[in-house]
Amino acid sequence: xxxxKDRGQTIQFLKLYTHYFSDMMMxxxxxxxxxxxxxxxxxxxxxxxxxxxxSEEAILHFLLPILLAYTGGKMVEPTRGGVSGAIAILxxxxxxxxxxxxxxxxxxxxxxxxxxxxxxxxxxxxxxxxEMLFRNFSAGLIGGLLFLCNFFVxxxxxxxxxxxxxxxxxxxxxxxLFPAIHLxxxxxxxxxxxxxxxxxxxxxxxxxxxxxxxxxxLFLLEANPGPGLGVLFACMRYGSKKARNGxxxxxxxxxxxxxxxxxxxxxxxxxxxxxAPILGGATGTFIFQMSKVGLRSPASPGSILAILTNxxxxxxxxxxxxxxxxxxxxxxxxxxVLTYHSVNEKSTEGTICMDKVKRIIVACDAGMGSSAIxxxxxxxxxxxxxxxxxxxxxxxxxxxxGEDLLVITQSGLGALAQTKTPQxxxxxxxxFLAESEYETLVxxxxxxQETVANVSFKVGEKIPTLIFLYEGKKRGAxxxxxxxxxxxxxxxxxxxEVKKEDIETTQFNPEALYIVQxxxxxxxxxxxxxxxxxxxxxxxxxxxxxxxxxxxYVLD
Numbered sequence: 387x388x389x390x391k392d393r394g395q396t397i398q399f400l401k402l403y404t405h406y407f408s409d410m411m412m413x414x415x416x417x418x419x420x421x422x423x424x425x426x427x428x429x430x431x432x433x434x435x436x437x438x439x440x441s442e443e444a445i446l447h448f449l450l451p452i453l454l455a456y457t458g459g460k461m462v463e464p465t466r467g468g469v470s471g472a473i474a475i476l477x478x479x480x481x482x483x484x485x486x487x488x489x490x491x492x493x494x495x496x497x498x499x500x501x502x503x504x505x506x507x508x509x510x511x512x513x514x515x516x517e518m519l520f521r522n523f524s525a526g527l528i529g530g531l532l533f534l535c536n537f538f539v540x541x542x543x544x545x546x547x548x549x550x551x552x553x554x555x556x557x558x559x560x561x562x563l564f565p566a567i568h569l570x571x572x573x574x575x576x577x578x579x580x581x582x583x584x585x586x587x588x589x590x591x592x593x594x595x596x597x598x599x600x601x602x603x604l605f606l607l608e609a610n611p612g613p614g615l616g617v618l619f620a621c622m623r624y625g626s627k628k629a630r631n632g633x634x635x636x637x638x639x640x641x642x643x644x645x646x647x648x649x650x651x652x653x654x655x656x657x658x659x660x661x662a663p664i665l666g667g668a669t670g671t672f673i674f675q676m677s678k679v680g681l682r683s684p685a686s687p688g689s690i691l692a693i694l695t696n697x698x699x700x701x702x703x704x705x706x707x708x709x710x711x712x713x714x715x716x717x718x719x720x721x722x723v724l725t726y727h728s729v730n731e732k733s734t735e736g737t738i739c740m741d742k743v744k745r746i747i748v749a750c751d752a753g754m755g756s757s758a759i760x761x762x763x764x765x766x767x768x769x770x771x772x773x774x775x776x777x778x779x780x781x782x783x784x785x786x787x788g789e790d791l792l793v794i795t796q797s798g799l800g801a802l803a804q805t806k807t808p809q810x811x812x813x814x815x816x817x818f819l820a821e822s823e824y825e826t827l828v829x830x831x832x833x834x835q836e837t838v839a840n841v842s843f844k845v846g847e848k849i850p851t852l853i854f855l856y857e858g859k860k861r862g863a864x865x866x867x868x869x870x871x872x873x874x875x876x877x878x879x880x881x882x883e884v885k886k887e888d889i890e891t892t893q894f895n896p897e898a899l900y901i902v903q904x905x906x907x908x909x910x911x912x913x914x915x916x917x918x919x920x921x922x923x924x925x926x927x928x929x930x931x932x933x934x935x936x937x938x939y940v941l942d
Contacts, residue, residue, distance in 0.1 A: 409783065410458045410491050417450055446597050451475050451490035458494020459501075466525035467498030473529030477536035482545045485597055487590035489544045493536065501528045564675050565668035567607060572663040575608065576650045576798075584608040589684045601680030601698060603671075609681075609688035612670050612709040613663035614640050614649035616716020620662070621652050624724040632819045639819065644689030645755035651796055651817040662720035670712025677704030743811065743831065744790035746775055749782040749803060750818070757781075760794065760818035767821075767828045775831065782806060789904070794827070809904070830913070851898040852932075854886040854923065857908060861886055867901070867923040878933050899937055 424441050452472050459471025471494035478489045504524050512520045574583060592604035618640065621633035636648040653659045674680070679701040685692040690709065697705045748764060750757035757779035765777045782795060782803055791810035795803045800814045815823050852871060854864040864886040875882045889908050894900075900917040916937070920926040 446485040454490035455494035459498035462498025470529035471497040474532035477533035478541040481541035568667035603680040605681035609685040612712030613666035620720030662716040666712040666716025669715045670708040673708040679704035851883040863923040
């Protein structure tokens with residue numbers, strides 16, 4: 387068990403600290419779309435082909451690295467880190483023969499981190515009135531020093547590393563080993579490392595390769611929708627009832643919308659299905675390799691439309707063949723797994739407490755695709771139920787914690803979501819397209835609203851019985867809380883019954899108010915009774931408010 391726990395913690399750590407590559411690349415994906423538009427428009431307009439060559443060189447060698455370094459620096463130091471990062475990467479650009487995409491993704495955050503460290507050391511020594519001068523000076527100083535370091539040291543070094551990476555890619559090509567990459571790629575994708583792998587590894591290498599050869603097969607390795615579509619088609623026909631309900635919509639979203647995360651839950655529900663995308667992806671990549679096809683630029687999102695837009699006309703047949711065959715192979719393997727191996731469905735109903743939910747955030751790895759769809763579906767269900775709670779979507783790495791927050795994410799990211807927002811409440815879905823699970827959530831929210839609206843205790847009425855609940859044999863805090871409440875009641879001359887009870891043996895009293903700490907494990911058992919959740923049973927100030935203002939006041 388300890389080994390399993392350690393592996394889970396390692397996965398969470400990697401997700402938390404490697405998302406920076408993805409977060410730097412994704413805001414700049416529009417550059418590749420603009421590049422595709424330029425590449426398409428120049429031949430149509432019968433313009434000088436030199437325009438295309440110059441624009442490609444400017445985008446790959448200057449615009450993209452500078453914007454990546456700017457984004458990375460700004461992620462670490464929001465005010466001046468971006469400018470310093472852009473200055474620093476210019477030194478590497480000027481001394482390198484290759485597009486310094488990887489270098490920008492390293493130098494940007496590094497520059498922002500050095501700037502923050504410099505500010506931390508020296509900002510307290512700056513006299514009043516010189517703050518702006520210091521801030522501008524420090525940004526220029528760090529940016530300029532790193533420019534020189536990059537120009538004379540790191541630039542030539544990374545130039546050599548880039549050259550070696552090309553030799554490695556060429557080795558895979560010549561040895562026909564690219565299909566073997568899927569042994570590692572597909573399991574990592576299902577663990578939601580897809581954006582990190584695609585935008586942090588394949589895109590930088592692919593951009594550098596495309597600048598030499600015109601296209602790169604690396605853009606197709608992760609973006610190929612075939613392996614996921616095969617799994618979804620098999621689930622539509624041979625999966626469990628729960629899987630069939632979501633697979634149809636998921637297949638459309640992946641094929642046309644390019645959001646691959648929608649098929650991950652189907653594999654997580656039945657891990658043996660991972661064999662299907664591994665074999666399907668390897669087959670598709672083998673066909674891509676034999677056909678000698680690739681994309682001009684990354685296909686993001688990885689839809690069939692985006693892939694074809696970035697495919698040269700003479701390579702369409704090879705790309706379509708790879709996607710189609712990978713879909714068929716994945717489908718037949720998934721069919722075999724689903725036919726001979728069934729899984730038990732698990733429900734998420736009743737696993738959380740909906741007390742005091744004021745805002746809801748649907749979170750995924752990138753915070754752009756699948757979570758946006760989930761937020762839209764949930765908003766629709768809430769409006770139909772006449773529940774006015776704001777719903778938004780975001781990256782799981784950018785969540786802001788709060789006791790009034792409900793975080794909704796897929797079960798594969800649940801542990802990471804709880805780590806990022808320990809005070810929030812959490813609700814895990816098997817699939818962002820699972821309509822039935824949203825309906826269950828809305829029922830819980832509706833029930834909670836009705837419970838709060840129908841609280842029978844009003845200000846000025848008799849205070850109800852107070853019961854502090856404990857779990858197992860841990861009741862020290864509850865004993866102290868009982869003594870504190872009795873003392874306050876005696877001071878205010880208020881007659882009240884106060885006691886503590888074990889959650890396992892208690893008989894719930896509809897006239898009582900139950901008090902628990904926010905870390906109470908069996909919160910779901912309190913859904914149908916009036917209860918108060920406090921941060922700390924001993925130090926909270928709500929007991930006196932309860933005596934003087936009433937139950938409705940503290941529950942508001």
